Amino acid sequence: MKTLASPAHRATAEERQVQSAAVDHVMVEERAAAFAKRSIKTSAKISGLKLAISMMDLTTLEGKDTPGKIAFVCRKAMQPLEPRYEVPPCAAVCVYPNLVRVAKKFLGDSGVKVASVATAFPTGLMPLRLKLQEVKSAAHDGADEIDMVIDRGMFLAGQHDRVADEIAATKKACGAAHLKVILETGELQTYDNVRRASDLAMRAGADFIKTSTGKISPAATMPVTLVMLEAIRDYFYETGVRIGMKPAGGIRSAKQALAYLVMVKETLGDDWLTPDLFRFGASTLVNDVLRQIVKTVEGNYQGEDYFSLP
Amino acid sequence: MSAKKIARRKPVLARSEKSLNGTRPTVPASERRLDFGERWSFAPALEAKDYIQLQSRYQLFIGGKFVAPRSHVYFDSINPATEEKLAEIASADARDVDRAVKSARRAYEKIWRPMPGRERGKYLYRIARLIQEKARELAVLETMDGGKTIKESRDVDLPLVSAHFFYYAGWADKLQYAFPGRTAEPLGVAGQIIPWNFPLLMAAWKLAPALASGNTCILKPAETTSITALHLAELFQQAELPEGVVNIITGAGATGKALVEHRDVDKIAFTGSTQVGKLLIKAVAGTRKKLTLELGGKAANIIFEDAPIDQAVEGIIAGIYFNQGHVCCAGSRLLVQEGVFPAVIRKLRDRIATLRVGDPLDKNTDIGAINSRGQLDKIHELVDSGLQQGAQLVQSPARLPKKGYWYPPSFFTGVTASHRIAQEEIFGPVLSVMTFRTPEEAIERANNTPYGLSAGVWTDKGSKIFKIVGELRAGIVWANTYNKFDPTSPFGGYKESGFGREGGRHGLLPYVALS
Incomplete structure (x- = not known):
């Protein structure tokens, strides 16, 4: 990584240009599909599913969110299933900035973190000054994690350095809160763009890189996540910093979640199999995973109404 | 925005990199390793094999029937993953080879050559469909007999085996269009010797184009992987393929040698080592036999x-x-x-x-x-x-x-x-x-x-x-890819990797005489 001689140094566009590895879409899709072929059975299945629960950012990002709805989500995150199944709590609850205080109050010292989307989620199309205010406010209200969005328009217009600067400024505004950078890969569209955006986000200060807002289709896919995991791998070897990964949106079944875990295990290894470095952003995934856990323990499937809605 | 304008903005990124050092822990260069350990290990996920019916003894397949070898000699086929004996396989000698060639010759003259291409095609389509139906069973057998993973026998070998039969079934009634301006006639009786690395797939590569173009075949599988070819023979019976159109003789090098040296064989197709390929060239020199070789490589x-x-x-x-x-x-x-x-x-x-x-x-x-x-x-x-x-x-x-x-x-x-x-x-x-x-x-x-x-x-x-x-x-x-195969794509080598092509329209050429 380039270190600049003094703060007085004026970086040129060329100097700030991130050199990113090329991505071949045929082979990356083929490789991603191979992870889903792993057959996860019995003990591996149940431990994998519990791990997935512990990595879940239980999310509600609706215009109609209220304190009442947040209570449902928080309670579900703290205790997803009755204690005899020994299911761990979720990693975090992900909400809009206005509901951070409410979520914080419900979650208390349960260990479940509060993540707040910010920076004019989901588009990011607001002046930086206002976006930073929003971040500061969410952090001040008690958000442990900030899920920012990059300005995709800026990125696609080729102003990569400005995107990087916005991320860096947001990181600073976060203070102690962890920063997840949402690339909105469904709008970046090419794997080369995903790779470049991942690289610049990590360099600019992301603690996590995240695929999607959930408001755009396609959201998280296996190949896109793989490209990002590979970027994380290269960044780790280059700098020694372990960046986290959060696929979000579109992951609805337990089977999909296990395939993602296989991908993490075989791309980044054991160190990343922890909620500190891998999260699922999802709103409906949790109950399918719980259903599979109960099936594995009890031997038969329970109806959907036996699982409380978040 | 102009480059000049960008350069004038404050380099926020440069400042932030310094301040980041405190918030994101760094692993020293000497300790940067990925740990592919046992934090979340996979439980065994075994493919079911209880329904697989292995015979204790596999006979030769000649004239549409399973027959004992004249020599009464059998050799063991073992599972390389367990070293356990799977079955005994008949060892064909020169007399058995002669029986097989006679049967193939009879079928060629009386049935297969006179048969219209579209009728031959029907048999090939039927075989392709039967292979699809039995794909999982054949994949398990292939894995037990040869040691290859079920993942590959299930997802690569078997789909390609049926695809080859489907593809060449399509050519059977279109041979007159395969080589514009020329007439393609079958060669006659083809002796086909295949290796142990892709037993069923190599059988398909050899049999499908030969049969589509009107030849009859004698197939010799590799000594260590004969079992699946004989299960394929059962499918030929189910497809009611006329007797003698395909014959399968098992055995070691001597069996192959007897086949190559038989006077009434018109064509030899071989996939295997360069060393054996060179012997085959010597063996067929001065005869009317046509030869194609697919040999080693060091790509x-x-x-x-x-x-x-x-x-x-x-x-x-x-x-x-x-x-x-x-x-x-x-x-x-x-x-x-x-x-x-x-x-x-x-x-x-x-x-x-x-x-x-x-x-x-x-x-x-x-x-x-x-x-x-x-x-x-x-x-x-x-x-x-x-x-x-x-x-x-x-x-x-x-x-x-x-x-x-x-x-x-x-x-x-x-x-x-x-x-x-x-x-x-x-x-x-x-x-x-x-x-x-x-x-x-x-x-x-x-x-x-x-x-x-x-x-x-x-x-x-x-x-x-x-x-x-x-x-x-x-x-x-x-x-930007590797080891991709498709029945429509010709496959074959240069120099000591052999000559002749398998797959695609090119794959018909070694089995026809053009006039």
Whole structure:
């Protein structure tokens, strides 16, 4: 990584240009599909599913969110299933900035973190000054994690350095809160763009890189996540910093979640199999995973109404 | 925005990099390793085999019936993953070969040649469908008999086997259009000798074009992998393929020799070692027999600096560890441009640590058993030569089962063109890595081999692909992929890798006389 001689140094566009590895879409899709072929059975299945629960950012990002709805989500995150199944709590609850205080109050010292989307989620199309205010406010209200969005328009217009600067400024505004950078890969569209955006986000200060807002289709896919995991791998070897990964949106079944875990295990290894470095952003995934856990323990499937809605 | 304007803005990023050091813990360079350990390990996921009905003895398939060999001699077929005996296989001698040839000749003259192409096509379609129906059972058998993983026999071998029959079934009634302006006539009786690395697939590659173009066949499977061919014979019976159109004779080298030397065989097709291929050329010299050979290879897989490196590493894996490296077109010589050599080696080292070696019937196994004790010995011998000649060996930390024949995924660095491991076909999961500096050097090194079967090119630059591919002397060149097969695509080699093509319209040519 380039270190600049003094703060007085004026970086040129060329100097700030991130050199990113090329991505071949045929082979990356083929490789991603191979992870889903792993057959996860019995003990591996149940431990994998519990791990997935512990990595879940239980999310509600609706215009109609209220304190009442947040209570449902928080309670579900703290205790997803009755204690005899020994299911761990979720990693975090992900909400809009206005509901951070409410979520914080419900979650208390349960260990479940509060993540707040910010920076004019989901588009990011607001002046930086206002976006930073929003971040500061969410952090001040008690958000442990900030899920920012990059300005995709800026990125696609080729102003990569400005995107990087916005991320860096947001990181600073976060203070102690962890920063997840949402690339909105469904709008970046090419794997080369995903790779470049991942690289610049990590360099600019992301603690996590995240695929999607959930408001755009396609959201998280296996190949896109793989490209990002590979970027994380290269960044780790280059700098020694372990960046986290959060696929979000579109992951609805337990089977999909296990395939993602296989991908993490075989791309980044054991160190990343922890909620500190891998999260699922999802709103409906949790109950399918719980259903599979109960099936594995009890031997038969329970109806959907036996699982409380978040 | 102009560059000048950008330059005038405050470099926020530069400031933030410094302040980041406190918030994101850094692992020192010497400790930057990925740990592919046991934090979340996979439970066994075994493919069911309880419904598989193995016979204790497999007979010869001649004239549409299973018949005992005249010699009354049988040999054992063992499962290379367990070293357990699976069955006894009949050993055909010259008298059995003669019976098979007579049966094939009769079927050719009386039934198969006079039959309209569209009727022949119906049989081939029927066979293709039966193979699809029995695909899982045949895949399990293939895995038990040969040691290849169920993942590959299920997802690669069997789908391609039926695809080949489907494809050539389509040609059966269109032969008059295959070679415009010329008339294609079948050759007669074809003797076909196949290897042990893809037993059913090689049978399909040989049988389907021969039958479509009106020939009758005598197939000799490899000694260690005869069982699935005989289960295929059962499907021929179910398809009511006329008696004698396909005959299957099992045995070792002597059986093959008797077939090649039989006077009434019109065509020999062989896939196997270059050494045996040379003997076959001598054997058919001066006879009317036509010959096609698909022999060994020592393919160069070339990685340029501008390649998509992570995907290229997948191509290396597909190139050399597919089917335990028992692949004639394996990318066994890796040529890496010097600038990316350290990155490629680091990624390859990480990647082979995730390959799972073990029970081939486990659905998560990536590397199955080595096909035979003899092949395992050959791999050990060549690896020892590499070590003696000063190359550095990197092996995956995989734990190998106690019983059975196994070899961990491995690669050598520090290899030069003068090493034996750079010249000879290892036919196992062992890769030889070399470096090059310029595209010219890559081409020169890639072509610097007596073989010429296949090659791979990895670059993000399209124009470079076309330039390099045009200069490689290899029958198959894959660009930004490796070991991809399709019945519509011709396959075959240059130089000591043989001659003749299998697959596609080209694959009909070795089985017809044009006038």
